[in-house]
Amino acid sequence: MARYAVNATGTKKLVADLRVADRVHAAFTAEPGEVLAVIGPNGAGKSSLLHALAGLVDVDGSAVLGGIDMLRTPVRERRVGLVFQGQLLFPHLSALDNVAFGRRARGEGRQAAEAVARDWLERFGIAELAGRKPRELSGGQAQRVAIARALATDPDVLLLDEPFTGLDVSVQMALRLELGRHLRDFPGIALLVTHDAIDALTLSDRVLVLDDGRVAQVGPPAEVAAEPRTRHVARLVGLNLVPDGDDLIAFTPDAVTVSLHEPEGSSRLRWQGPIATVAPHGDAVRLMVHASPDLLADLTPAAAAELGLVPGKEVWLSAKATAVSRYGAREGAAPTGR
Ligand SMILES: Nc1ncnc2c1ncn2[C@@H]1O[C@H](COP(=O)(O)OP(=O)(O)OP(=O)(O)O)[C@@H](O)[C@H]1O
Numbered sequence: 001m002a003r004y005a006v007n008a009t010g011t012k013k014l015v016a017d018l019r020v021a022d023r024v025h026a027a028f029t030a031e032p033g034e035v036l037a038v039i040g041p042n043g044a045g046k047s048s049l050l051h052a053l054a055g056l057v058d059v060d061g062s063a064v065l066g067g068i069d070m071l072r073t074p075v076r077e078r079r080v081g082l083v084f085q086g087q088l089l090f091p092h093l094s095a096l097d098n099v100a101f102g103r104r105a106r107g108e109g110r111q112a113a114e115a116v117a118r119d120w121l122e123r124f125g126i127a128e129l130a131g132r133k134p135r136e137l138s139g140g141q142a143q144r145v146a147i148a149r150a151l152a153t154d155p156d157v158l159l160l161d162e163p164f165t166g167l168d169v170s171v172q173m174a175l176r177l178e179l180g181r182h183l184r185d186f187p188g189i190a191l192l193v194t195h196d197a198i199d200a201l202t203l204s205d206r207v208l209v210l211d212d213g214r215v216a217q218v219g220p221p222a223e224v225a226a227e228p229r230t231r232h233v234a235r236l237v238g239l240n241l242v243p244d245g246d247d248l249i250a251f252t253p254d255a256v257t258v259s260l261h262e263p264e265g266s267s268r269l270r271w272q273g274p275i276a277t278v279a280p281h282g283d284a285v286r287l288m289v290h291a292s293p294d295l296l297a298d299l300t301p302a303a304a305a306e307l308g309l310v311p312g313k314e315v316w317l318s319a320k321a322t323a324v325s326r327y328g329a330r331e332g333a334a335p336t337g338r
Pocket of ligand 1: 023040041042043044045046047048049
C-alpha cells in the first residue's frame with residue numbers, strides 16, 4: 001500500500017529488472033511510500049540486489065525510478081540512502097557531521113545541512129550525542145546515526161541490509177519500533193533485507209521472497225506468511241510445506257499426528273522418517289522428522305514420553321485434510337482442488 005501518492009521529489013515508482021552476473025535475475029516494482037522486505041535463505045542474492053541498486057556491483061538490466069533509469073545515473077547522483085550490515089560511520093567525523101555528510105557532499109551549506117542533521121538526531125532521540133565520535137557510541141547509538149545519516153539525504157530509495165544484525169536483542173526491539181515509525185513517515189521507497197520474520201511481518205507493506213537469485217513470491221506479509229511458496233519462508237513462519245502435484249500444502253506442526261505405526265485410512269497426507277531432533281517448544285515438544293521433506297510436529301510432553309520419542313526413532317506423521325491449506329505452487333495459480 002502506498003501511503004503517499006507523491007513524495008518530496010514527485011511520484012516515483014520503481015520498476016526494476018536486475019541481473020547481477022548469473023547469480024541474480026529479479027524483476028519487481030515498488031510504489032513511493034512502500035516498504036518492501038526482501039527475504040530468502042543465505043546466498044539467495046538479497047545483498048546483491050541492494051548492492052546493484054546502490055551501484056556497488058556490476059549489474060545489467062534497468063531500475064527505472066520516476067522515468068529515469070537509476071542504473072544509467074552516476075552513482076554519486078543517485079538519491080539512494082544506504083544502511084548496510086556492519087557499515088561503519090566515518091570514524092573521524094562526529095555523529096552530527098556523519099549525518100550532515102550526504103547533504104554537504106551534495107553542495108548544501110554547512111548551517112543548513114547541520115540543521116537537518118540535528119533534526120534527525122533529535123528524531124532518533126540522540127541529539128545529545130551530536131558531538132561524539134563513532135568510537136564513543138554504543139552499537140545501537142551508532143546504528144541510529146547510520147539510519148539518520150541515510151534518511152537525512154531525503155533519498156528516493158532507502159536500502160537497509162539487516163540493520164539490526166549484531167545488536168543486543170533489547171536494542172533490536174527498540175530500534176525496530178523506532179525504524180517502523182520513521183519508515184511510516186518516509187515518502188520514498190524502502191527495501192529492507194532481513195532474516196527475521198518479525199521484521200518482514202511488522203515493518204513491511206509487501207514481502208519479496210528471493211530464492212536462488214529469482215523472485216519466488218511477492219505479496220503482503222500476511223499473505224506470504226499464510227501461503228508461503230518456499231521452504232525457507234515456511235520455516236520462518238513455522239509452517240510445514242509439502243509439494244503435492246501442482247499444489248503446495250501448508251500446515252502447522254500442531255496439526256500433525258505422530259504415531260509409531262502406519263496410520264489407517266486412505267489419506268495421502270502421511271509421511272515416514274526418523275526423528276532428527278526433539279526439543280521443547282513452548283508448552284509442547286517439537287519434533288523435526290527427516291521425512292520427505294523434513295517436517296515439524298508438536299505434541300504434548302506426555303504423548304512424547306508415552307511414544308518414547310527420541311532422535312533416530314522411525315515415526316509416521318499424518319495430517320487431516322481439513323487441517324491443511326492447499327494452494328497453487330506458482331504465483332497466481334489456483335489450487336487444483338484435489
Ligand atoms: N562479489 C561477488 N562475486 C561473486 N559471487 C558473489 C559476490 N557476492 C556474492 N556472491 C555470491 O552470490 C550469491 C548471492 O550472495 P548475496 O550475498 O547477495 O546473498 P544474500 O541473500 O544476501 O545472502 P546472506 O543472507 O548470506 O547475506 C552467493 O552465492 C554469493 O556467494
